[in-house]
Amino acid sequence: MKKTLLSAIAMLATSGAVMAQNGVTEVPDAEGHQYMCTVLSPNGRYLGGSNGDQMGGFIYDTQSKKVVDYSTPDVDTDLQLKSINDEGVAVGWNGPAAIFKFATADYTTYGVDGQYLFMGISPDGKLIAGARYDNEDSPAGQPCLFKDGKPVDLPQPSNKFLGANSDGATALSVSNDSIISGYWVDDMGTRPALLWAPGREADTYMAYPFSRPYFAVNTESTKSYAVFSCDQTVMSPNGKYIVVNFEKYTGEWESSLGVARYNTANDSLEIFTCNPEDEMFAEVGTDIMGCAVSDEGTIVGIYGGMYGPRCGFMWKKGDDKIKSLAAEFPKATLLADYDAGGFNTPAGISADGRYIAGFAYKEGETEDDGGYVSWVFDTQYDDASGVESAPAADAKKVVARFTADGKRLKADAKARGFNMMLMKNGKTIKSFNK
Known part of the structure; x- marks a missing residue:
């Protein structure tokens, strides 16, 4: 024929x-490691995350189709990849703070366990955001910008300016232009959002707690939001947008989780909280958490329940509400399958918004066949032509x-x-x- x-x-x-x-490609996993993608490079080329069955980590190159696995020194060591740049260089920790390189398939640690915290790397790889814990005068954490492995301390706002006692801070992400996002820790253990802007002089920065107008230091406050935190979110690669996840106090010690988009260029904030009566949330739940944002302000994340069932969403700049990722791209049927698995997690979006990556639980033919898979989706897939x-x-x-x-x-x-x-x-x- x-x-x-x-x-x-x-x-x-x-x-x-x-x-x-x-348009959906799954990371090859012939040995059944159950990869869980948690970071995507700004150019959409590299995925990284955890190696579930070995408590390790991985980086996947979408061009060469190659996976590099990273193992832990011993079973008690925690390995995490928190951010990855355009060259496949990731930061996180493997015991001590660590830099993982796809090109050489190895990693380098810095300091001793618990001394440094690497959270974010700039797209060009020249800057690392995080904190240090090696100063007895700042046991709760001193936010830092690391250059060539050496920490440059970032200023912290005063308690008087914050209106609450600060118990340290951490930098989470950094742009090529040294715009830095992070959080400070208040005396209730919450993490209100914080921004650092570069000063006129080299290696000088101004701390700006932009969550201050919305953050309430106690439940008796008249402000709308009891908690306004961003300890699990990141900034867009160009430094323009920050995803903020907040908790809105609804009374009687109950609250709802929502997502906000902060514009660093004009100090504006867009907030979305779900309507519990909306059909979209009826079966899975009303919790929302944003995970990543593109240079144009498109946010991806999860809705439903933080511990499942959870589904993937997209919130485009200019839209008044979030939309299901599977509904936005109905012909990419794997996205709906991932939602059905109950743990779909879009964790990253490329700077141009073209690529979205994450992990999901994928059901097998039998109950014993299911497992976690990492995936990357090309939103410019041509549905009409296949x-x-x-x-x-x-x-x-x-x-x-x-x-x-x-x-x-x-x-x-x-x-x-x-x-x-x-x-x-x-x-x-x-x-x-x-």
Whole structure:
């Protein structure tokens, strides 16, 4: 039987690449490590996270389709990847604070266990945000910006200015331009949002607790929000937007969780809290947590229950409410399957908003076959044609070309009419030449 054009291309592509299913690609996991992606590089190329079955970590390169695994020194060591840059360099800890490099498949630790905290790395890899705990005068944590492995202390706002007692602070994320987000710890143990802006002089910064107008230091406060924290969220790669997760006090020691988008450029805030009567939340729950934000302000995260069931959402800049990721992209049917598994977690979005990555529990044919998978979704997948679009940079990487009747041409040859091209990265694109 004569092969069709699409089947011929599929055979070529699958021989050297992991194929996407309607734009969704799962991280290959032949050994059953159950990868859980928690970070995505700003350019959308690298995913990182935990290696569930070995209590380790991993980094995956979407171009080479290669996975690098990282193990812990012993069973009692905690390994976490908290942020990853455009070159596949991640920061976190493996016992002590650590830098993980995909290119060399190794990691380097700094200080001793508990001395430093690495939380965020700039897209270009020149800056690391975090804290240090090696000063007896600041046992609760001194926020730092690390340059070449050396900490530069960041200022903390005074108790008088905050209106509450501060018990230390931590920097969470940093842009190439040294805009830094983080939090300070109040005497109730909550973590109100904090921003550092670079000063006129080198290595000088101004601390700005932008959550101050919304944060209430106790439940008797007349302010709308009892807790306004961002200890699990990050800033957009360009430093313009910050995801803030907050807890709104509703009375009788009850509260609801919502998400907000803060604009560092104009000091504005957009808040979303769900309507419990909305059908979207009826079966899974009303808790919301934002996990990442693009340079244009698109937020991705989870809604439902923090401990399940949870589903993925997208909140675009300009929209008045969040939308289910599966509903926004209905032909990417794996997204709905992940939601059905009860633990779908979109954890990262690329700077341009094109790629979204995360992890989910994927149900198997039997109860014993299920497990966690990491996935990355290309939002520019062409649903109409069943063929993925490709960025302009891939146009020079054509490895095979076909005419409408399935005839194979030289990669650099162009035939009149319909052309289907197989790219070096395993994707296919189409064109029409006059």
